[in-house]
Amino acid sequence: MPPSKARRSGGDRALGLLARGSAVTILGLLVALLATLVTAGAPAAARFGASFLTETEWRPNTLERPRLDARGEVVITGGEVEIEEVPPRFGALPAIWGTAVSSGIALLIAVPLSLGAALFVVRIAPRLRVAGPLSFMIEFLAAIPSIAYGFWGLAVLTPWLQTVAYPAMERLAGGTWVAGWVFRTRLADGTEIPVGLTGKDMLCGGLVLAIMVIPIVTAVARDVLRSVPRGQLEGTLALGATWWQSSWGMMRYARAGLFGAVMLGLARAAGETMAVTMVIGNNMQVAASPLAPAQTMASLLANEFKEASDQLHQSALLLVALILLVMSLALNVTARSLVVGGSSRTAAAH
Amino acid sequence: MAAKRAWAVIVALLAVALGVGVSAGWFGGAARSDGGARAEVGVASGGTGAAGGARGTGAAGAESAADVRLSGVGASFPAPLYNRWVVEFERVRPDIRVNYAGTGSGAGVRAIADGTVAFAASDAPLSRKQLEDLGGASAVLQVPMTAGGVVPAYNVPGLSAPLNFTGPVIADMFMGRITKWNDPRIAALNPGVALPNLTVTPAYRSDGSGTTFVFTSYLAGVSEAFRSTVGAGLAVRFPVGQGGRGNPGVAQIVQQVAGALGYIELNYAVENKIAYGAVQSRDGAMVLPTPGSIASAAESAADAMRDSLTVNLWDRPGAGVYPISAFSYIVVYRDLRSVGSLEGARSLVTFLRWAVREGQGLAEQLHYAPLSQAVQDRVTEALGQLTYKGASLAAQ
Numbered sequence: 001m002p003p004s005k006a007r008r009s010g011g012d013r014a015l016g017l018l019a020r021g022s023a024v025t026i027l028g029l030l031v032a033l034l035a036t037l038v039t040a041g042a043p044a045a046a047r048f049g050a051s052f053l054t055e056t057e058w059r060p061n062t063l064e065r066p067r068l069d070a071r072g073e074v075v076i077t078g079g080e081v082e083i084e085e086v087p088p089r090f091g092a093l094p095a096i097w098g099t100a101v102s103s104g105i106a107l108l109i110a111v112p113l114s115l116g117a118a119l120f121v122v123r124i125a126p127r128l129r130v131a132g133p134l135s136f137m138i139e140f141l142a143a144i145p146s147i148a149y150g151f152w153g154l155a156v157l158t159p160w161l162q163t164v165a166y167p168a169m170e171r172l173a174g175g176t177w178v179a180g181w182v183f184r185t186r187l188a189d190g191t192e193i194p195v196g197l198t199g200k201d202m203l204c205g206g207l208v209l210a211i212m213v214i215p216i217v218t219a220v221a222r223d224v225l226r227s228v229p230r231g232q233l234e235g236t237l238a239l240g241a242t243w244w245q246s247s248w249g250m251m252r253y254a255r256a257g258l259f260g261a262v263m264l265g266l267a268r269a270a271g272e273t274m275a276v277t278m279v280i281g282n283n284m285q286v287a288a289s290p291l292a293p294a295q296t297m298a299s300l301l302a303n304e305f306k307e308a309s310d311q312l313h314q315s316a317l318l319l320v321a322l323i324l325l326v327m328s329l330a331l332n333v334t335a336r337s338l339v340v341g342g343s344s345r346t347a348a349a350h
Numbered sequence: 351m352a353a354k355r356a357w358a359v360i361v362a363l364l365a366v367a368l369g370v371g372v373s374a375g376w377f378g379g380a381a382r383s384d385g386g387a388r389a390e391v392g393v394a395s396g397g398t399g400a401a402g403g404a405r406g407t408g409a410a411g412a413e414s415a416a417d418v419r420l421s422g423v424g425a426s427f428p429a430p431l432y433n434r435w436v437v438e439f440e441r442v443r444p445d446i447r448v449n450y451a452g453t454g455s456g457a458g459v460r461a462i463a464d465g466t467v468a469f470a471a472s473d474a475p476l477s478r479k480q481l482e483d484l485g486g487a488s489a490v491l492q493v494p495m496t497a498g499g500v501v502p503a504y505n506v507p508g509l510s511a512p513l514n515f516t517g518p519v520i521a522d523m524f525m526g527r528i529t530k531w532n533d534p535r536i537a538a539l540n541p542g543v544a545l546p547n548l549t550v551t552p553a554y555r556s557d558g559s560g561t562t563f564v565f566t567s568y569l570a571g572v573s574e575a576f577r578s579t580v581g582a583g584l585a586v587r588f589p590v591g592q593g594g595r596g597n598p599g600v601a602q603i604v605q606q607v608a609g610a611l612g613y614i615e616l617n618y619a620v621e622n623k624i625a626y627g628a629v630q631s632r633d634g635a636m637v638l639p640t641p642g643s644i645a646s647a648a649e650s651a652a653d654a655m656r657d658s659l660t661v662n663l664w665d666r667p668g669a670g671v672y673p674i675s676a677f678s679y680i681v682v683y684r685d686l687r688s689v690g691s692l693e694g695a696r697s698l699v700t701f702l703r704w705a706v707r708e709g710q711g712l713a714e715q716l717h718y719a720p721l722s723q724a725v726q727d728r729v730t731e732a733l734g735q736l737t738y739k740g741a742s743l744a745a746q
Binding site: 057058059060061062063064065066086154158159162185187188191193194195196197198199200277281282283284285293295302303304306307308309310311313 | 453454455456457459460477479480525526527529549550551556557558559566570577578579580581582583584585586587588589590591592593594595602603606607609610
């Protein structure tokens with residue numbers, strides 16, 4: 001029985017208001033978040049300027065050290081060494097570097113696997129009647145809370161890297177340039193020291209991130225590949241393309257959307273917090289070796305925010321949060337526009 | 351059809367809104383009205399609830415008949431001891447309910463500045479900045495409640511006895527200047543011990559912590575290089591090694607990584623059966639951290655407490671003094687008006703007096719060092735000077 005006209009228009013109006021209210025609320029939240037972070041990060045931004053992004057020293061405490069004169073000699077007044085206080089200094093480069101490299105490692109591993117899996121789901125699985133269960137499994141993996149991946153990394157991956165993988169690598173690479181790169185690291189004063197090989201490092205962080213982004217990249221890539229028009233695929237086959245050639249054509253056709261899928265994976269990797277904090281080693285350094293402990297922007301916040309009592313320290317952390325937010329927004333917007341743009345183009349071609 | 355769907359969406363949105371409201375009320379509104387009700391009951395029975403102290407403890411003691419509720423937040427290191435005190439104190443004074451959450455020293459100081467708790471706890475004496483936030487040194491009292499030791503905990507396979515360390519050697523290990531466990535400088539301190547050719551992996555706190563403050567303050571005092579490159583503080587930047595969150599995070603690294611050297615609280619190392627070493631005291635002897643050797647450090651500080659109750663315990667002279675020791679403090683306003691009621695203020699003083707005297711008996715079995723008689727006297731005297739809205743609370 002159709003509802004009365006008055007009731008329907010009442011319902012419509014109510015829903016319209018609610019929907020508008022919700023949309024405005026969500027936008028308002030984002031604006032409020034940005035405004036808060038900008039205000040809170042302002043003192044650190046004003047103090048350090050662009051050097052916040054390029055400086056590698058992140059030191060929340062004040063140092064006391066002997067004052068040196070222009071010739072680099074200790075200043076002595078009245079028989080006593082003059083002590084100068086070096087105020088805290090915040091350079092976020094190690095965290096930015098950590099985020100970039102760990103996400104890079106993750107994508108390097110996840111992208112080929114995900115694209116392969118997506119292609120399998122779209123082109124082969126239906127023939128084998130496993131597309132349904134497989135899709136379900138992929139979505140299931142995407143829904144596992146990140147802390148579970150972190151525990152797995154801590155309990156399984158870390159000991160394995162430490163006791164099996166790294167000793168094997170040491171045997172294989174011993175004496176070559178690779179050994180000098182991955183098993184040695186430099187202190188700020190240039191001294192070369194061995195890397196601790198604890199299994200909690202940049203590589204472990206990257207591996208855990210890879211496993212976390214695979215389901216997302218696979219799921220989006222699958223949808224993108226599915227939206228490639230049948231005509232396109234049948235056309236290539238009709239022209240005598242091999243299975244591989246037609247698949248390649250399919251991926252070329254959907255490349256904008258696939259790129260968007262990768263960007264979404266990158267956004268997730270860059271923003272991931274707890275799992276990474278558990279396995280990356282939490283050391284604010286820029287080290288060339290992937291086996292050295294590192295820190296990402298998200299793990300830095302997770303580690304230090306709660307007990308940051310100094311105002312400048314808090315401000316610096318919130319500035320890092322702002323950088324992370326803006327970066328994630330940019331990545332997500334790019335990714336969405338590529339995925340949606342890709343689909344609408346394929347829809348138009350259909 | 352469309353209208354039906356629209357209504358379904360509206361109902362769903364309303365349900366979400368209702369859910370949010372209920373959950374917000376659960377933590378905020380409901381708790382507040384609950385507190386109000388309790389205050390009324392309190393008035394009827396002749397006392398008043400410590401409303402200020404009760405906030406933030408949520409529904410924890412909703413069924414309790416306690417007349418006065420006090421809550422404290424702060425350092426995680428003394429939390430096992432404070433929580434034990436809370437339980438024991440309730441047997442003595444069932445009418446006073448104390449609540450302690452060991453969420454971190456920084457959080458504690460922020461909470462007392464915001465007026466949400468009756469007392470805070472901090473492992474490090476308050477910084478100048480923190481004191482300013484609380485209204486200056488004349489407005490705040492920091493009283494030592496117990497002493498603890500930070501121990502060098504390590505994972506070196508195949509050792510039968512605790513290793514010996516000196517401050518400068520530990521400092522160099524944490525600066526990446528000593529990179530192997532069989533380094534001649536470690537070997538010289540441990541004659542006859544077969545040290546393995548293992549890489550040293552320092553393990554430190556990745557979160558700000560009083561433990562880090564005590565450890566780095568000691569190292570900065572004994573190593574010039576450490577003082578001018580790493581320095582002391584609640585959070586510092588170690589050039590090498592791995593960060594773990596909290597004592598469990600550092601302990602986890604030490605247990606998992608062969609060659610790791612971390613710093614954790616004595617009670618945590620003992621409870622989790624993690625190996626730790628002896629550290630050379632100022633007098634030159636190798637001293638193992640025990641409640642006794644930490645208590646000796648606290649004992650030696652009594653004289654220095656004439657001017658201020660906040661005294662550094664690291665690297666104290668004297669026989670059998672463990673050098674990486676420190677007091678853990680409770681922070682209260684000198685005038686307890688923020689507690690919210692005279693009854694609440696009296697109860698807080700009663701609890702603190704009890705903890706400083708009777709409570710000390712519980713310290714040793716939990717691996718904390720009890721305060722010496724002299725220190726107890728100084729603290730009790732200071733507690734006697736607390737006021738409520740200008741009136742003395744001493745004569746009870």
